[in-house]
Amino acid sequence: MTIVNNRGKRFRVPDATIKRLPLYLDKLILLQQAGVQEVSSRQLATSLDIKASQLRHDFHYFGGFSKPGRPYLVDKLVPALREIIGIDEPVPIVIAGAGHLGNALANYRNFERQGFPLLGVFDVDADLVGREIRGVTIRPMSELADFIRERGIRLGVLTVPLDVAQIVADDMIAAGVTGLWNFTPTEIKAPDHVIVRNERLAVGLMCLSFKTKRIGMPEEMR
Amino acid sequence: MTIVNNRGKRFRVPDATIKRLPLYLDKLILLQQAGVQEVSSRQLATSLDIKASQLRHDFHYFGGFSKPGRPYLVDKLVPALREIIGIDEPVPIVIAGAGHLGNALANYRNFERQGFPLLGVFDVDADLVGREIRGVTIRPMSELADFIRERGIRLGVLTVPLDVAQIVADDMIAAGVTGLWNFTPTEIKAPDHVIVRNERLAVGLMCLSFKTKRIGMPEEMR
DNA sequence: TAGATTGTTAATCGATTAACAATC
DNA sequence: TAGATTGTTAATCGATTAACAATC
Numbered sequence: 001m002t003i004v005n006n007r008g009k010r011f012r013v014p015d016a017t018i019k020r021l022p023l024y025l026d027k028l029i030l031l032q033q034a035g036v037q038e039v040s041s042r043q044l045a046t047s048l049d050i051k052a053s054q055l056r057h058d059f060h061y062f063g064g065f066s067k068p069g070r071p072y073l074v075d076k077l078v079p080a081l082r083e084i085i086g087i088d089e090p091v092p093i094v095i096a097g098a099g100h101l102g103n104a105l106a107n108y109r110n111f112e113r114q115g116f117p118l119l120g121v122f123d124v125d126a127d128l129v130g131r132e133i134r135g136v137t138i139r140p141m142s143e144l145a146d147f148i149r150e151r152g153i154r155l156g157v158l159t160v161p162l163d164v165a166q167i168v169a170d171d172m173i174a175a176g177v178t179g180l181w182n183f184t185p186t187e188i189k190a191p192d193h194v195i196v197r198n199e200r201l202a203v204g205l206m207c208l209s210f211k212t213k214r215i216g217m218p219e220e221m222r
Numbered sequence: 223m224t225i226v227n228n229r230g231k232r233f234r235v236p237d238a239t240i241k242r243l244p245l246y247l248d249k250l251i252l253l254q255q256a257g258v259q260e261v262s263s264r265q266l267a268t269s270l271d272i273k274a275s276q277l278r279h280d281f282h283y284f285g286g287f288s289k290p291g292r293p294y295l296v297d298k299l300v301p302a303l304r305e306i307i308g309i310d311e312p313v314p315i316v317i318a319g320a321g322h323l324g325n326a327l328a329n330y331r332n333f334e335r336q337g338f339p340l341l342g343v344f345d346v347d348a349d350l351v352g353r354e355i356r357g358v359t360i361r362p363m364s365e366l367a368d369f370i371r372e373r374g375i376r377l378g379v380l381t382v383p384l385d386v387a388q389i390v391a392d393d394m395i396a397a398g399v400t401g402l403w404n405f406t407p408t409e410i411k412a413p414d415h416v417i418v419r420n421e422r423l424a425v426g427l428m429c430l431s432f433k434t435k436r437i438g439m440p441e442e443m444r
Numbered sequence: 445t446a447g448a449t450t451g452t453t454a455a456t457c458g459a460t461t462a463a464c465a466a467t468c
Numbered sequence: 469t470a471g472a473t474t475g476t477t478a479a480t481c482g483a484t485t486a487a488c489a490a491t492c
Contacts, residue, residue: 001432001433001436002436015429018429018433021432022428022429023422085431086435091427101326101329101330103326105423108323108423110423116427155430178437179430181427181430185248193437195437197429201333202244202338203241204421205313206244206247206307206309207244208403208417209337209338210240210306210307210308211401214223214224
């Protein structure tokens with residue numbers, strides 16, 4: 001992903017760096033709440049179990065946030081990271097599919113806390129339509145596209161059954177969504193200007209299985 | 223992660239390779255169901271949007287699954303991958319915490335299908351205890367450790383509230399669990415022989431936010 | 445000033461891709 | 469045999485870590 005930092009230089013920010021930004025922000029918010037004013041790259045990195053040079057290297061993509069010799073100011077870094085991640089203003093989301101997973105995600109308060117208020121939940125099931133989840137009414141799937149269009153929503157969560165995943169995705173994309181969080185175990189086809197993030201839950205269990213099988217055994221059997 | 227392949231050579235298998243194994247298996251099962259007997263590295267790789275040489279390189283860690291000149295046999299590859307991942311036999315799991323997320327995961331049929339039958343769900347809430355989720359009764363959290371010990375369960379899913387996460391984790395580890403799938407936004411401390419996989423859901427949304435903010439803009443503004 | 449700490453480049457490490465001999 | 473395709477090593481690419489001048 002190519003960006004221009006605050007000094008006008010152009011960089012390709014690695015995915016690995018992007019993934020660390022939320023971790024930095026999380027820790028910094030905790031420090032802020034604890035009343036901490038300054039933090040060095042070493043302190044912050046150590047608490048996240050990474051190298052200080054990696055943290056500084058990551059920050060360097062965005063032009064850096066301090067001056068040589070001075071540690072980072074927590075109160076400056078938090079809003080700066082929010083702005084870089086794109087959550088300086090609330091980023092509303094919708095959930096398509098109010099099954100078990102959709103329901104669980106709709107109930108997950110952390111998303112709202114982190115800047116992603118849930119504006120709508122949609123399902124085809126007439127029995128579910130009309131019910132409320134944390135104050136959000138489940139609406140018929142047929143209203144999804146108009147809802148997205150009218151409110152200019154950019155991020156959609158896909159928790160529908162496998163066989164309608166692509167159809168619902170197409171619907172959301174046509175309505176203006178540019179980011180899709182796909183929880184169905186299927187590859188979603190999307191145009192280049194749309195970012196699809198696949199969350200394959202079962203992969204997590206398989207990686208655990210692979211590793212636990214091989215740890216704790218005598219070295220020769222691994 | 224160091225392993226010994228089927229020819230006695232010792233390797234460190236990269237995490238990136240481990241993560242791809244479930245994807246290979248998934249595609250191969252689909253091919254198997256479609257009655258396909260043979261598949262080349264190119265065919266399989268193309269369908270997964272990766273390079274054929276990467277697939278062969280991945281397979282090479284495990285000694286390879288064919289001979290030069292011959293494509294892979296789907297019916298040989300599927301059980302071989304299952305065995306490598308560690309799901310040639312069912313790997314039972316328990317879920318600690320029957321809140322929204324624990325409930326959703328307990329209802330996720332894919333885990334069972336992929337070889338991870340759910341044996342128990344546990345919660346402290348007396349109102350939840352006794353209820354059934356897909357035939358599995360919710361039990362009191364106080365029974366968790368004994369349950370794990372008696373049935374020799376190796377994998378535990380952690381969907382309890384933040385403030386008790388470490389306590390419940392310690393409990394499971396003491397009872398014999400060697401793999402923890404942590405859905406709480408906290409770093410779990412565990413001994414070396416225990417693998418902890420952190421599933422930080424909000425990170426997914428933040429990565430989407432970061433990228434969608436910068437795509438579709440005129441090049442100069444990214 | 446002396447110690448601390450950043451920004452930034454260079455060195456290292458690891459993962460991906462290419463190339464090709466072996467062989468079916 | 470000729471074309472296809474693997475296993476395997478070498479080349480390339482990218483990410484992490486180290487080093488250090490600048491400077492507070």
